[in-house]
Amino acid sequence: MPTISIRAHGVSATRNQTLVNPETGEIVKLTAFQPPERTATKGWTSNVARRNEQRLQQVDFEAVDGVPAFVTLTMPAQQMADVSAAMFHAWLKRWIQYMKRHGLLHYYWILEFQATGNPHLHLLVWLDHDWDALEQYKALRSWVNMLNKSDVGARLQGQIWENIDVGGEITVDGETVPAHPERVLMYLAKHAARGVAHYQRQIENMPDDWQYRSGRVWGHDRGLPLREQQDVECDYPTFWRYRRLVRRWRCSEANSIVDPERRCAAVVQARRCLRCPRPEISPYRGISAWVPSDVASALLDAAMRGGEHAEE
Incomplete structure (x- = not known):
């Protein structure tokens, strides 16, 4: 049925x-x-994209506390042969820990790959207060410093922080969408659900070390409020x-x-x-x-x- x-x-x-x-x-x-x-996670598959989209659709935005912001973190394409998936996930874990120490309440992240094989990370974060320009700069700088300490040259100019002023607009991957957490996640889900045929999903465009075991390509904090789905057999x-x-x-x-x-x-x-x-x-x-x-x-x-x- x-x-x-x-x-x-x-x-x-x-x-x-x-x-x-x-x-x-x-x-x-x-x-x-x-x-x-x-099994070992091998990047984006149709099942991974479907599970991501369905989880995004369960987020209870009315119950999420905090001030939302949209962050994009990137890595240098020319050095990706020296960056393993394990290194990336260790950096992500440490950066989230830094954010939690400074007021991060909730987060949802999605990993994508550009045609050059360069991974970039999209994060929707909720903070305990509205961060000023200095706090935003320090957060992005902490990511760059982490990579530089591992001899991976990252540029501060390649990192993006955008406040989500509900009712306005925000730019995501060069496209303008309404500034609301739900619409930002809808946009990211649309891209994540493109399927393995899209260049940002193809295993061939991932760094060599990532193609066998990429680790998770999306995730969120355990406390993010979710609304249970209703299943009806017919x-x-x-x-x-x-x-x-x-x-x-x-x-x-x-x-x-x-x-x-x-x-x-x-x-x-x-x-x-x-x-x-x-x-x-x-x-x-x-x-x-x-x-x-x-x-x-x-x-x-x-x-x-x-x-x-x-x-x-």
Whole structure:
């Protein structure tokens, strides 16, 4: 049976993978019968990107205390052959410890790779007070000093600190997005969910030492408030109606975008979200979208009512 999962800021509808228990004959979910095997983390995969996006959709922004800011930390591409994944994660751990000593309350980070193989780190942080320019400078300088002590030349000019003034705008990777923690994380999740085919996700673009065991490519603090998702099992007619309703909502949201180029790209993406060239897979293809929980619940009610007016 399919399952519809409603989170604080997103929704997904997927077909459960099931199998028959050879001892009891009972039909059970694959994850319950055979938990996924833990293996060495090898960078971005489709499963890693999906788990990241779903976790981002669970963050309860209303319950997060602190002043939000967006930080980008980089490393020199010309020396990446000398930097192992273990070294990077040790630096990240030490930098977070420095931040905690100076008022860090919560954080969420995502690691990306540029075409040169240069990793850069995006962090959304929540602080116990609004940091002034000197405090921001010291935080970035602490990262640069850490790398320099390991004979890795880092430049202060390559590090970025941006306050998130809710209601304004912020630049992320050269693109302007509304200044709100949720919108920043949505942007990062969109990039993280591009898939392994994108150049920032391809293993070939990672430093050689990272390709076998990169370590985690996203993470957050244990205390970050999360809202538990609601899982609803349904029949296939409801599943199919719900997919169409979510697609319709996505198209409506895409049409409301002011910028014509972004609107066109978003509309095309929304219209194609259910397309699949393989007819045997198409009826079971899942759907995932950033949808407010109240909207997702309303769409579920409409899908469960069924009938010819459920999608109006």
